[in-house]
Amino acid sequence: MIAPFSLPPAPVHDLTSQQSSNNLKFNTRKQEKGLIVLGIETSCDETGIALYGSERGLLADALYSQVEIHAEYGGVIPELASRDHIRKTLPLIQQVIDEAGIKDADIGGVAYTAGPGLVGALLVGASVGRALAMGWGVPAIGVHHMEGHLLAPMLEADPPEFPFVALLVSGGHTQLVRVDAIGEYEVLGESLDDAAGEAFDKVGKMLGLPYPGGPHVAKLALEGEAGRFKFPRPMINRPGLEFSFSGLKTFVRNTIAEHADADGKLEAQTRADIAHAFQESVVSTLSIKCSRALEHTGLQRLIIAGGVSANTRLREVLEAAVAKVDGRLFYAKPKYCTDNGAMIAYAGCQRLLAGQTSDLAIEARPRWSLESLPPIHHSESSEQS
Ligand SMILES: Nc1ncnc2c1ncn2[C@@H]1O[C@H](COP(=O)(O)OP(=O)(O)OP(=O)(O)O)[C@@H](O)[C@H]1O
Numbered sequence: 001m002i003a004p005f006s007l008p009p010a011p012v013h014d015l016t017s018q019q020s021s022n023n024l025k026f027n028t029r030k031q032e033k034g035l036i037v038l039g040i041e042t043s044c045d046e047t048g049i050a051l052y053g054s055e056r057g058l059l060a061d062a063l064y065s066q067v068e069i070h071a072e073y074g075g076v077i078p079e080l081a082s083r084d085h086i087r088k089t090l091p092l093i094q095q096v097i098d099e100a101g102i103k104d105a106d107i108g109g110v111a112y113t114a115g116p117g118l119v120g121a122l123l124v125g126a127s128v129g130r131a132l133a134m135g136w137g138v139p140a141i142g143v144h145h146m147e148g149h150l151l152a153p154m155l156e157a158d159p160p161e162f163p164f165v166a167l168l169v170s171g172g173h174t175q176l177v178r179v180d181a182i183g184e185y186e187v188l189g190e191s192l193d194d195a196a197g198e199a200f201d202k203v204g205k206m207l208g209l210p211y212p213g214g215p216h217v218a219k220l221a222l223e224g225e226a227g228r229f230k231f232p233r234p235m236i237n238r239p240g241l242e243f244s245f246s247g248l249k250t251f252v253r254n255t256i257a258e259h260a261d262a263d264g265k266l267e268a269q270t271r272a273d274i275a276h277a278f279q280e281s282v283v284s285t286l287s288i289k290c291s292r293a294l295e296h297t298g299l300q301r302l303i304i305a306g307g308v309s310a311n312t313r314l315r316e317v318l319e320a321a322v323a324k325v326d327g328r329l330f331y332a333k334p335k336y337c338t339d340n341g342a343m344i345a346y347a348g349c350q351r352l353l354a355g356q357t358s359d360l361a362i363e364a365r366p367r368w369s370l371e372s373l374p375p376i377h378h379s380e381s382s383e384q385s
């Protein structure tokens with residue numbers, strides 16, 4: 001449901017070698033307590049706001065989910081999403097500032113999600129973030145939404161060290177990425193069609209579950225009988241690290257049609273058995289590809305991020321897979337797996353500390369490659385902090 005046009009990208013400046021740029025006022029303050037960054041996430045149907053301090057960690061975060069607004073349509077309506085972000089963004093910013101017990105003047109930078117996502121929704125966070133930064137006289141940075149997801153496990157007490165393999169599994173993306181450092185990303189494989197979260201949501205809809213289907217399918221799967229249905233594991237017999245979930249979705253649809261009564265209804269146990277078989281198929285496909293990615297890269301650390309990484313069965317199966325290579329699995333708390341402001345504040349903070357900032361143009365990119373992001377230079381970051 002991404003809008004079919006793209007705004008011209010606004011450049012990201014590397015200010016490690018220059019202290020000002022054209023029309024940009026760059027005055028990251030040398031703050032005694034580190035750099036405090038306001039993070040704003042409005043790429044889809046959640047308004048996520050957070051304050052992250054380079055020395056103090058997460059100071060406060062707030063999330064408003066629009067799920068009830070979109071539930072009656074069974075999917076996100078972009079125009080409604082934008083309108084609701086407009087209502088919620090500023091009040092939530094005030095809320096986190098109050099909760100953190102800081103003043104506006106303590107905020108040294110603003111990070112907003114600049115893409116990928118719904119362009120109207122992105123523009124709300126980008127406009128508010130860029131304008132606040134200008135008003136406060138601090139730098140702003142447009143953050144890549146998937147970089148935010150990818151770095152969310154860094155918010156945990158025991159974060160992974162680089163390098164690692166990341167499995168990004170969200171509503172719009174399924175990607176395996178080799179991560180050597182922040183901004184040093186190599187996409188090893190991705191979905192050729194539906195994302196894993198999208199497949200969960202569509203199957204949820206077919207089973208008559210509320211939107212978004214992922215957590216509901218996972219819950220129903222707990223009541224399912226193992227082995228009654230065996231669904232295909234897409235693309236596992238082909239070499240490589242690509243994914244495809246649309247065939248599996250069709251298989252589920254056909255299975256439902258075969259077992260439904262004349263009114264199209266399924267028996268409760270059959271519904272649960274289908275949910276179970278579907279989840280097993282997605283989870284084991286993801287797991288096989290993750291093991292393959294670890295083998296291919298020779299790495300032992302695997303991180304999972306994005307909404308589907310909250311799935312308990314996925315975590316369980318991947319724990320077993322990494323144990324086989326003496327590796328370790330890392331993930332964020334469930335509330336930082338789905339969209340949130342904390343991951344954007346964290347990612348933005350790292351880039352601002354490295355001297356990167358976006359210029360005064362408001363940046364919104366519906367499509368944006370993770371691999372096009374600039375690396376950050378840790379050695380220079382100390383000069384800025
Ligand atoms: N426990 C779960 N099991 C399976 N799927 C889940 C679970 N919890 C959430 N999801 C799925 O995660 C997705 C939402 O995740 P997220 O917020 O990261 O995606 P998004 O922001 O919509 O997409 P993207 O990040 O690619 O733009 C939904 O598809 C939802 O169904």
Ligand SMILES: [Mg+2]
Binds near residue numbers: 170
């Ligand atoms: Mg997301």
